[in-house]
Amino acid sequence: xxxxxxxxxxxxxxxxxxxxxxxxxxxxxxxxxxxxxxxxxxxxxxxxxxxxxxxxxxxxxxxxxxxxxxxxxxxxxxxxxxxxxxxxxxxxxxxxxxxxxxxxxxxxxxxxxxxxxxxxxxxxxxxxxxxxxxxxxxxxxxxxxxxxxxxxxxxxxxxxxxxxxxxxxxxxxxxxxxxxxxxxxxxxxxxxxxxxxxxxxxxxxxxxxxxxxxxxxxxxxxxxxxxxxxxxxxxxxxxxxxxxxxxxxxxxxxxxxxxxxxxxxxxxxxxxxxxxxxxxxxxxxxxxxxxxxxxxxxxxxxxxxxxxxxx
Amino acid sequence: xxxxxxxxxxxxxxxxxxxxxxxxxxxxxxxxxxxxxxxxxxxxxxxxxxxxxxxxxxxxxxxxxxxxxxxxxxxxxxxxxxxxxxxxxxxxxxxxxxxxxxxxxxxxxxxxxxxxxxxxxxxxxxxxxxxxxxxxxxxxxxxxxxxxxxxxxxxxxxxxxxxxxxxxxxxxxxxxxxxxxxxxxxxxxxxxxxxxxxxxxxxxxxxxxxxxxxxxxxxxxxxxxxxxxxxxxxxxxxxxxxxxxxxxxxxxxxxxxxxxxxxxxxxxxxxxxxxxxxxxxxxxxxxxxxxxxxxxxxxx
Numbered sequence: 001x002x003x004x005x006x007x008x009x010x011x012x013x014x015x016x017x018x019x020x021x022x023x024x025x026x027x028x029x030x031x032x033x034x035x036x037x038x039x040x041x042x043x044x045x046x047x048x049x050x051x052x053x054x055x056x057x058x059x060x061x062x063x064x065x066x067x068x069x070x071x072x073x074x075x076x077x078x079x080x081x082x083x084x085x086x087x088x089x090x091x092x093x094x095x096x097x098x099x100x101x102x103x104x105x106x107x108x109x110x111x112x113x114x115x116x117x118x119x120x121x122x123x124x125x126x127x128x129x130x131x132x133x134x135x136x137x138x139x140x141x142x143x144x145x146x147x148x149x150x151x152x153x154x155x156x157x158x159x160x161x162x163x164x165x166x167x168x169x170x171x172x173x174x175x176x177x178x179x180x181x182x183x184x185x186x187x188x189x190x191x192x193x194x195x196x197x198x199x200x201x202x203x204x205x206x207x208x209x210x211x212x213x214x215x216x217x218x219x220x221x222x223x224x225x226x227x228x229x230x231x232x233x234x235x236x237x238x239x240x241x242x243x244x245x246x247x248x249x250x251x252x253x254x255x256x257x258x259x260x261x262x263x264x265x266x267x268x269x270x271x272x273x274x275x276x277x278x279x280x281x282x283x284x285x286x287x288x289x290x291x292x293x294x295x296x297x298x299x300x301x302x303x304x305x306x307x308x309x310x311x
Numbered sequence: 312x313x314x315x316x317x318x319x320x321x322x323x324x325x326x327x328x329x330x331x332x333x334x335x336x337x338x339x340x341x342x343x344x345x346x347x348x349x350x351x352x353x354x355x356x357x358x359x360x361x362x363x364x365x366x367x368x369x370x371x372x373x374x375x376x377x378x379x380x381x382x383x384x385x386x387x388x389x390x391x392x393x394x395x396x397x398x399x400x401x402x403x404x405x406x407x408x409x410x411x412x413x414x415x416x417x418x419x420x421x422x423x424x425x426x427x428x429x430x431x432x433x434x435x436x437x438x439x440x441x442x443x444x445x446x447x448x449x450x451x452x453x454x455x456x457x458x459x460x461x462x463x464x465x466x467x468x469x470x471x472x473x474x475x476x477x478x479x480x481x482x483x484x485x486x487x488x489x490x491x492x493x494x495x496x497x498x499x500x501x502x503x504x505x506x507x508x509x510x511x512x513x514x515x516x517x518x519x520x521x522x523x524x525x526x527x528x529x530x531x532x533x534x535x536x537x538x539x540x541x542x543x544x545x546x547x548x549x550x551x552x553x554x555x556x557x558x559x560x561x562x563x564x565x566x567x568x569x570x571x572x573x574x575x576x577x578x579x580x581x582x583x584x585x586x587x588x589x590x591x592x593x594x595x596x597x598x599x600x601x602x603x604x605x606x607x608x609x610x611x
Contacts, residue, residue: 016430019512023426027419027482028438033460034479035445038453045455052462099350102343109347115597116351122593122600123358124541126559127585130566131361134575137373141360144375183353191604215339244449247543254567267451274455275548284455291452 039291042284050281064285074286076261077269078293084174084265085242085297092182093234096189101223103190104197114194117187125184125247132180133252136166167252173262177248185241189234196230197223232305239297243290246271266290358586364579372575386576390584394577396553396561398584405557405585408473408546409539412480416535417528419482424490424527425516429502439491446484450544458548472549479545483538486531489603493527494520526599533599537589558585 046064048056068074103113120128135141143163146152152162159171166176200223208218246267249257255272257264270290274283364372365386367379390398426432427439457479461467466475497520505515521528543559550560562581566572593600 016512017432020426020430020432020435023430024423024438027423027487028441030478030482031441031445034457035448035453036441038456039448041456042452052459102347105343107343113347113351114601116354118601119354119593122537122589123586124559125543126562127582130562130578131357131582134579135357135360139373141375148375188604191601240449244451251563251566270451270454274458280455280459287452287455291449294449
């Protein structure tokens, strides 16, 4: 690295380093304590019986971990979170990619559509969940609209009554949250995909057109393979977010993820362990389990998409 | 790929970046527009519904009518004065918290971003990796340790609860990252001129570099304001007294414990109040929202 000449190199280099450290001192201190330090602290807490005032009481080893894995409510929470990730992630990715492909064409009002689709993502999860609960209530807008459109026979095929309580019924609660979050996040994924699409050179498509490829062929043979890093990024972000589902669960179903634990997620379970049972070491262990799950999911996806991330 | 770009005799030049043929393309275009407009309407209907409902009476709120009948300000009045905590308190709490945390992110993020982009010091790359690593650590993993640390520091009681939320959110890796990327793209000559004139590093930063970083500062301001205004996890962890609640926490409380669970019109008034400030920001600064998201999507 070439240095600017004409200064006395050593002292100026030292003062530059001092300034450099000073400028990052506050954020780094916060990160080292509240992020990096936290991981080790959480690991430490998780193997003790912990009192909020006096700290460690007695050594538990891995008891918290085995207790969690044996608790049927935790198993439900894991199942719900994984189900949510397995359904919500592909649905929202397909939506986001479709929107990106359409918006990426030369269309009038392109900017407007892009802005419109991202709009639900700007609002708070609490406001949107509340709004959704209202719309999906037994006498809410959604049930009214499907009745007005004469769609009720179709819904009855799936055993759904005209006054279905979408978020209050165990059978439909989680899927209602899936639809809610697909709606709020499809625009975000569209923006991610647009960034990837725009990095694909147009000449590839011209070559394909010259070879007589149809749009469909070009999509499967060119766009999809070249989007691999994009898929990896979106899928990773999506799965990490999905396994952390909390706001919609606690607002929709309260602290127990009602009805009947249908909305109990891993993070909600963790929250309850800490702030309802005040068992902080148990909650710390849940946090570690969650972290391990998220990391494994990320590694699996990296193998699946076989691409080194571009970041 | 020069071979690909060589002109091929007998083919028509293709103007769009997509493979398209004339007859097919007109139909595809029509279908595309129908889908685009339909989906765009779906984006706005729920919000429109919340605005309409906030001007309705309770019995009217469960009717599928798009004009309130009778039109009433009752729900707003009720939310404004009767709900506990009332709407103005929630609004003030949200505003104050968002302003303080946004300010902290701009100040700390820009100065640290500048340092990582332009100053040379041992361990810089490693420390920057630490910054990026913080983006990978889920908040739930650090919930217990952070809560216990704050509790030990006496910040889980009284107004200290706000301080705890501010400390946790004071600077995000994203803020530093966005600022660093911007400063990396600026020409070096400016700073060198200032340095030759004898300005110190801090003066160079505040007088020369920061004034030129307007777009990046705007992006960080908007992203952190939006994030804090909408924030749910840390406020719900730390803010335990109703008079400290922000709008999102107020909504959660009204729904689960506050006894308003089916009183839709005032609840929708709170929803509208929680959404409008961000919607207005989005209307005017849409570019920064979208670019900020796209930037976090491509990363470096």
